[in-house]
Amino acid sequence: MSESRSAVSTGSFQRRRSALDVLERAWTGEAMTASALIERTGLTRSTVIAVCDDLIELGWLEELENQRAAGDYVKGRPARRYALRRRAGVVVGVDAGQHSVAVFVADLLGETLVRHVEPVDHERVEDLPHERRVADIDRVLDRALLLAGVTDNEVLALTLGVPAPVDALGHSPTGDNGFWGAMNPGLVDRYSDRGWSPVVDNDANLAALAEGWRGAAIGCDDYLALLSGERLGGGIVLGGSLLRGARGLTGEMRYLDLVEGVGSAEGIAALARTWAREALAAQGRPLSLLDRVARPGAAEVLAAAEAGDPLAAAVVARLVDRLTAIAATAANLLDVSLIVVGGALAASAGPLLEAVAERLVGEVHAPTPRIVPSTLGDQAVALGAVRSGLGRVRADPLALELPSRPVETAALA
Secondary structure: OOHHHHHHHOOOHHHHHHHHHHHHHHOOOOOEEHHHHHHHHOOOHHHHHHHHHHHHHHOOEEEEOOHHHHOOOOOOOOOOEEEEOOOOOEEEEEEEOOOEEEEEEEOOOOOEEEEEEEEOOOOOHHHOOHHHHHHHHHHHHHHHHHHHOOOHHHEEEEEEEEOOOOOOOOOOOOOHHHHHHHHOOOHHHHHHOOOOOOEEEEHHHHHHHHHHHHOOOOOOOOEEEEEEOOEEEEEEEEOOEEOOOOOOOOOEOHHHHHOOOOOOOEOHHHHHHHHHHHHHHHOOOOOOHHHHOOOOOHHHHHHHHHOOOHHHHHHHHHHHHHHHHHHHHHHHHHOOOEEEEEOOOHHHOHHHHHHHHHHHEOOEOOOOOEEEEOOOHHHHHHHHHHHHHHHHHHHOHHHOOOOOOOOOOOOOO
């Protein structure tokens, strides 16, 4: 180990603290001069220069052209300029859903290098072998890494989101008729075997992180991210902190079984499909716009209702009743100021949520929380997984060993 590597990695607390102070400013991705770092950190010039040299050797920083070469030189000695090596390694976020697996490979500023999604057939989870579940995730993950042109040792953080509660050790309880265990069959152990320090988390929790990072909840400290596809799940942020609970069960919606007018944690998109099918079967003869659709889902139901279709409008009215009851119980219990509805419903849910917002007035303590659709589409869970990984990298970067070569830019897939 070189002298400067030893100085930062195994040296005094103060030297490490100085290096972390400099890195804290580098996460913006902006070019930094030594003078700017002195002003922002309060460190001496000699310390800043020495620490930057150390971080260049360790692979975290790169030295840019000086001010004269960059064209913004005024007078005097041109200042040295530094920036984060944003492709010194990657973070990987995985949305390991029941019906698809999405993998995002991102640089150290959180910008996506590769986005790869494949469908998976996990319809009958009670018959799903654990080896099959892991193999499906492996296939999509390995393809994404190949597209990004990176190897395992370039992955600084891996986070996997699953539709199951997850405890602090990355394990899921055995409840819910085996569904949770099928979705998370020891994934943390599987990916530890590849030399990583993986984190497995609940998908709604990761969606909540994404909403606060790049979605509808930016700047909000108290909100609920509600995934409303096939099953309901909530990621809860209060006081700026994500809530998890003793066993990772915070945000599970089983309590809805006991709520009059709700009765289950079945997702809004699933209900739209089921209720539309039942209504079409009961009408006796083709009268609805939905008769033209082979398998109408939530988007088709909402579109038909907007077009004035009475059958679809009746289904939407039931959805408004159900979602109002869910939102009201959650808002009264949690005292959130914002509810973000994500999942398959979000893209077309604007009019539905406007109706729910009107109904919430008087059902919750004032001021009534806003209820809005997610703007992140089907990317929320994977983006939240990337954000989780970035947080771990930035929390203790000097504990990580960077690969010897930078990661090249790859096209989105």
